[in-house]
Amino acid sequence: MADISHVCYKESFKDKALILAEKYSLKLSPLAAQQPYLYISENPHIKFKDKKIISSFRSGSFTNRIKNFQRESHLKKAIGYGGESSKKILDCTAGLGHDAFILALLKQNVTVVEKNKGLCILFELALENLPQTPYFQEAKERITIINDDSASFVDKLFDYDVIYIDPMFEDRGNAGRSGMMSLISDYLDDFTDVSDVLIRSKFNRLVIKRQKQFKQSGNIAPSFILHGKSINFHVFI
Numbered sequence: 001m002a003d004i005s006h007v008c009y010k011e012s013f014k015d016k017a018l019i020l021a022e023k024y025s026l027k028l029s030p031l032a033a034q035q036p037y038l039y040i041s042e043n044p045h046i047k048f049k050d051k052k053i054i055s056s057f058r059s060g061s062f063t064n065r066i067k068n069f070q071r072e073s074h075l076k077k078a079i080g081y082g083g084e085s086s087k088k089i090l091d092c093t094a095g096l097g098h099d100a101f102i103l104a105l106l107k108q109n110v111t112v113v114e115k116n117k118g119l120c121i122l123f124e125l126a127l128e129n130l131p132q133t134p135y136f137q138e139a140k141e142r143i144t145i146i147n148d149d150s151a152s153f154v155d156k157l158f159d160y161d162v163i164y165i166d167p168m169f170e171d172r173g174n175a176g177r178s179g180m181m182s183l184i185s186d187y188l189d190d191f192t193d194v195s196d197v198l199i200r201s202k203f204n205r206l207v208i209k210r211q212k213q214f215k216q217s218g219n220i221a222p223s224f225i226l227h228g229k230s231i232n233f234h235v236f237i
Contacts, residue, residue, distance in 0.1 A: 002048070002189050004118040006033035010041040020124075024117045024147065036187060038118055044125045046118045048187045053180065055096045055122040057130055062098055069105045074226045078207045078233035079162045081106060086142075087161035092150035092194055095184070097123035097143075099166060099209070104139040111160070112143060113150040116188065120147045150194050157203040166209040167193040199236065206236040 006027045009017035014030070017040040021028040026038070036048040046053040057066060065072075079087060087108050091100045094114035100123075103110050114120045124145055130136040157163050195208050199220055208222075210232045216222070222234040 002036055002187050003116050004036050004038045004046060004121075006037040008032055008037050008039045010039075013040040016040055020121055024121060026117065036118060038121055040125075044122065046122065046187070048183065051183055053118070053122070053183055053187060055119075055126040057101065057126045065098065065102060066105070069102050072102055072106070074228050074233055075099070075102065076106065077226055078235050079103070079108070079164070080205060088159070089162045089164055090150075090153060090157065090160040091164045092153070092198065093166045094123060094145070095119060095166065097126065099164065100143060101127070101139065103164070104142040107142070109142050110144070112145045113148050113153060114145070115147070115149045117147055118187075119184075120145055151197050154197060154201050157198065157201050157206075161204055163198060163203050163206040164209075165195045165198065165207065167195055203236070208234040208236075210234055 004026065006029050007017045007021040007024075008029050008031065011030070018028060020026070020038070020040065027033070029037075032039075032047070035050070036046050036053075038044070038046055043054065043056075057063070075081075079089065084107060089103055089108050089110045091103070091110055091112045094100055094112040096119065097112060100110045100112045112123070114123065127140050127143065130140065195206075199206060199208075212228075212230055212232060214232070216234075220236070223237040224235050226233040226235065
């Protein structure tokens, strides 16, 4: 898996860059380093193959999901959503943190595990850069970000109400994975589907977000499947 080794920065963001470099055990550099590297500025990004991997919750297509988070009917059914009641959810494949943030807006308590340091930091900064309103602050407080391999949680799954997995880069030939998702897939390079490990462990409820064309293999079948337009949720109870 590709990952950053350096945090570079615009001079006015040096203090923030220093904090992140120390937190994630990365090297600090005021100049562009060997790619991939993280660049801290008004628009933080990972520089990879001369392109930018960005994450913003204030602009782009994800803002529509944020505005309409209550319409995520399949996601709600998949986690066993119960209105105002909160569940403890372990998101094992955080990526850019989109699903985790929607779950937090739905008043769920989400522990996010992401092995890639660069993606962890982009998610952290996307949360920090949200408007300082009670609406967003409450959701942010429901999220805990952990930089680790989710496979190391295999003996702790039963501590959570829901285990959530989105192995979004499993099919590199999918034409739907274009633009930013395609770039992240290239960046991660050797991404593996952690659900192969976790599905054989003990858990209360496990949800896997699958591409529509995914074909189930092996002898562990989901309890039920929620069918969407482009993705399905495989739910194991």
